[in-house]
Amino acid sequence: MSVAPDLTRIPAAEPATLRGYVRDWVLGLRNGNLGALPIVIGLVVIAIVFQSLNSNFLTAGNFVNLMVQGAAMATLAMGIVFVLLIGEIDLSVGYVSGVCGVLVALFLTPGDGQVPTPIALLAAVVAGAAIGAVHGILISKLKIPSFVVTLAGFLAWNGVVLLLIGSRGSIIIQDKLVISLTSQFLLPAIAWGLMALAVVGYAAVQLIHRSTRRRNGLSADPLSIVALRVGALVLFGSGIVLIANLSRGIPYVFVLVGVLFLLWTFVLNRTKFGLSVYAVGGSIEAARRAGINTDRVRIACFMIASSMAAIGGVILASRLRSVDSNVGGGSLLLYSIAAAVIGGTSLFGGRGSARSALLGALVIASIDNGLGLLGLGSGQKFVITGLVLLTAVAVDALSRRGRVTGRL
Amino acid sequence: MSGTAPLIQLTGVSKNFGAVQALSNVDLVVNPGEIVALVGDNGAGKSTLIKAIAGIHAISKGEIRWQGEPVTVRSPKEAARLGIEVVYQDLALADNLDVVENMFLGREKLTRTFQLDRIAMERRALEVLEQLRVTTIRSVGQSVEGLSGGQRQSVAVAKAVMWSAKLLILDEPTAALGVAQTREVLELVHRLGEQGLGVLLISHNLHDVFEVADRIVVLRLGQNVAEFDRRTTNQTEVVEAITAGRLSHVPGQAEETSA
Numbered sequence: 001m002s003v004a005p006d007l008t009r010i011p012a013a014e015p016a017t018l019r020g021y022v023r024d025w026v027l028g029l030r031n032g033n034l035g036a037l038p039i040v041i042g043l044v045v046i047a048i049v050f051q052s053l054n055s056n057f058l059t060a061g062n063f064v065n066l067m068v069q070g071a072a073m074a075t076l077a078m079g080i081v082f083v084l085l086i087g088e089i090d091l092s093v094g095y096v097s098g099v100c101g102v103l104v105a106l107f108l109t110p111g112d113g114q115v116p117t118p119i120a121l122l123a124a125v126v127a128g129a130a131i132g133a134v135h136g137i138l139i140s141k142l143k144i145p146s147f148v149v150t151l152a153g154f155l156a157w158n159g160v161v162l163l164l165i166g167s168r169g170s171i172i173i174q175d176k177l178v179i180s181l182t183s184q185f186l187l188p189a190i191a192w193g194l195m196a197l198a199v200v201g202y203a204a205v206q207l208i209h210r211s212t213r214r215r216n217g218l219s220a221d222p223l224s225i226v227a228l229r230v231g232a233l234v235l236f237g238s239g240i241v242l243i244a245n246l247s248r249g250i251p252y253v254f255v256l257v258g259v260l261f262l263l264w265t266f267v268l269n270r271t272k273f274g275l276s277v278y279a280v281g282g283s284i285e286a287a288r289r290a291g292i293n294t295d296r297v298r299i300a301c302f303m304i305a306s307s308m309a310a311i312g313g314v315i316l317a318s319r320l321r322s323v324d325s326n327v328g329g330g331s332l333l334l335y336s337i338a339a340a341v342i343g344g345t346s347l348f349g350g351r352g353s354a355r356s357a358l359l360g361a362l363v364i365a366s367i368d369n370g371l372g373l374l375g376l377g378s379g380q381k382f383v384i385t386g387l388v389l390l391t392a393v394a395v396d397a398l399s400r401r402g403r404v405t406g407r408l
Numbered sequence: 409m410s411g412t413a414p415l416i417q418l419t420g421v422s423k424n425f426g427a428v429q430a431l432s433n434v435d436l437v438v439n440p441g442e443i444v445a446l447v448g449d450n451g452a453g454k455s456t457l458i459k460a461i462a463g464i465h466a467i468s469k470g471e472i473r474w475q476g477e478p479v480t481v482r483s484p485k486e487a488a489r490l491g492i493e494v495v496y497q498d499l500a501l502a503d504n505l506d507v508v509e510n511m512f513l514g515r516e517k518l519t520r521t522f523q524l525d526r527i528a529m530e531r532r533a534l535e536v537l538e539q540l541r542v543t544t545i546r547s548v549g550q551s552v553e554g555l556s557g558g559q560r561q562s563v564a565v566a567k568a569v570m571w572s573a574k575l576l577i578l579d580e581p582t583a584a585l586g587v588a589q590t591r592e593v594l595e596l597v598h599r600l601g602e603q604g605l606g607v608l609l610i611s612h613n614l615h616d617v618f619e620v621a622d623r624i625v626v627l628r629l630g631q632n633v634a635e636f637d638r639r640t641t642n643q644t645e646v647v648e649a650i651t652a653g654r655l656s657h658v659p660g661q662a663e664e665t666s667a
């Protein structure tokens with residue numbers, strides 16, 4: 001090892017040229033940081049395979065169906081990401097979403113007990129948060145493994161669903177607002193307006209970020225990269241709006257999921273709490289020594305998971321227009337966890353993002369939808385989804401094996 | 409006199425865990441700009457001593473003076489407020505976070521809208537790393553996972569320095585490192601001394617100790633047995649003190665029998 005020639009200059013955070021970016025990306029790929037690449041390839045493969053088997057797969061109508069079908073799973077998966085980030089698991093979110101869905105249905109049943117819709121929705125989310133707080137406290141204060149606590153929750157909240165439904169069998173949802181979530185669509189002009197707003201907002205954030213960094217003498221992204229990112233958003237955004245508008249349009253629930261995605265991405269990337277979540281998942285001892293209240297962070301993550309489950313429960317109730325004793329059961333829980341993992345969130349904590357939940361949910365919803373179009377039953381669906389999950393985790397494990405852990 | 413007061417001065421410090429006398433009547437002085445090595449065999453009480461300074465263990469007897477003033481350090485937070493930072497051997501870094509995030513973890517700078525002030529943090533981190541001439545790190549936006557042992561140790565030290573440590577305590581900072589990386593860390597320690605920090609270095613490696621320390625304090629079975637000026641001693645002498653230094657009272661017996 002020779003003496004470094006230039007002792008005063010430390011390169012800052014990012015490579016400053018497009019070429020540097022490409023080089024770092026290729027280097028990252030070789031070192032096992034595959035990012036979203038496997039998912040993108042996977043989605044392309046899924047699209048080609050299903051389209052060749054059934055020409056209804058890549059139609060505007062089915063595209064809109066996919067958005068509505070995947071929304072609840074994507075919402076639950078975003079919550080699951082927080083729990084996985086701290087290296088825990090939550091097996092209860094399925095039935096927690098069921099409990100909250102039933103609560104909304106009960107609150108909105110016409111009669112004496114009926115409450116205004118916003119209050120009913122708020123109550124469901126608060127109930128979800130409270131359930132998460134109970135799980136989190138048991139896990140962090142009594143030090144019971146999350147697997148056990150949420151397995152108990154899986155059983156108990158399933159029981160609560162049955163108790164709440166009682167002898168009714170099912171409860172029909174008549175509330176206009178709740179139903180509109182999955183059955184109403186944005187006017188084409190409004191969809192385009194929202195899209196434009198998102199693009200302008202994104203470009204503004206990127207450019208302001210870039211110029212402040214440059215003003216402070218820090219390395220900043222080259223303009224070409226910023227242009228590429230904004231261009232990609234324009235391309236994908238208009239693609240989605242265009243195709244959806246060919247059919248019924250963008251469903252309201254898509255906007256809701258988009259807002260939740262922005263919210264949690266902001267929380268994870270831009271706030272002290274988000275950094276604490278990553279720190280607790282990466283090394284709880286380091287977090288503790290840094291003065292982070294690790295119990296509080298963990299409880300908060302379980303509260304987020306359960307609150308998101310509550311919102312997912314409302315989406316599900318809206319789509320089915322009723323709740324019955326099976327609500328929150330079936331494949332919902334496992335699909336949601338699988339979505340987060342397929343999207344690239346590590347089961348061992350410290351690695352993941354809200355984006356991974358959306359990407360993973362898109363993969364699973366596509367497979368589920370595609371196999372449904374082919375007329376295959378749950379048996380085939382579960383086997384194939386299981387294999388996809390296994391493949392995703394295997395790709396992750398294999399790529400990580402090549403990852404550099406030290407540098408001399 | 410206060411201008412020449414030692415940074416930290418321990419007088420007659422004792423610590424017992426139940427019946428176990430881990431430290432008895434230990435004296436220790438560290439001056440600003442001085443690198444003091446604390447050596448001794450396993451179980452000599454080195455870690456216990458730094459934990460007493462860092463506020464993890466309360467001392468049973470004795471006095472600690474900080475810049476001339478008597479203090480009681482009740483918690484690591486209080487120690488940090490005084491300007492005492494400890495780099496433990498099992499580094500307290502989170503692998504999945506980058507260099508800047510690790511250096512500011514738990515003490516992040518926030519903007520007026522309560523967002524992370526990444527720019528201010530990155531600037532400050534770069535400043536400190538440059539000041540310490542930690543130049544082998546490719547990028548401060550790189551996750552710590554990809555750093556070598558020496559680089560990680562450097563980040564941990566830079567973090568401590570950034571939080572305006574006046575006294576930096578290093579518990580076996582080179583124990584897990586290779587030759588080149590050890591060199592890197594020792595040079596860093598040397599520069600810290602030049603910049604006026606007091607450094608208390610714990611090490612089993614006498615070669616390292618002789619390379620950087622100004623003074624060598626030897627503990628044996630919880631007692632001071634010798635103290636050397638690095639320029640006027642040699643390794644043989646220090647080894648002898650570590651293994652067979654004269655004890656002022658017989659270990660294993662309670663204080664009152666010898667008093």
Ligand SMILES: Nc1ncnc2c1ncn2[C@@H]1O[C@H](COP(=O)(O)OP(=O)(O)OP(=O)(O)O)[C@@H](O)[C@H]1O
Nearest residue numbers: 425428429430448449450451452453454455456457
């Ligand atoms: N928390 C504790 N409870 C009881 N005894 C303890 C405790 N911590 C340390 N001791 C005892 O105090 C003595 C000094 O231990 P210490 O860890 O300070 O040694 P050390 O010099 O750091 O040794 P090493 O070089 O092995 O790290 C030992 O006899 C140890 O068993």
Ligand SMILES: [Mg+2]
Nearest residue numbers: 451454455456
């Ligand atoms: Mg020790």
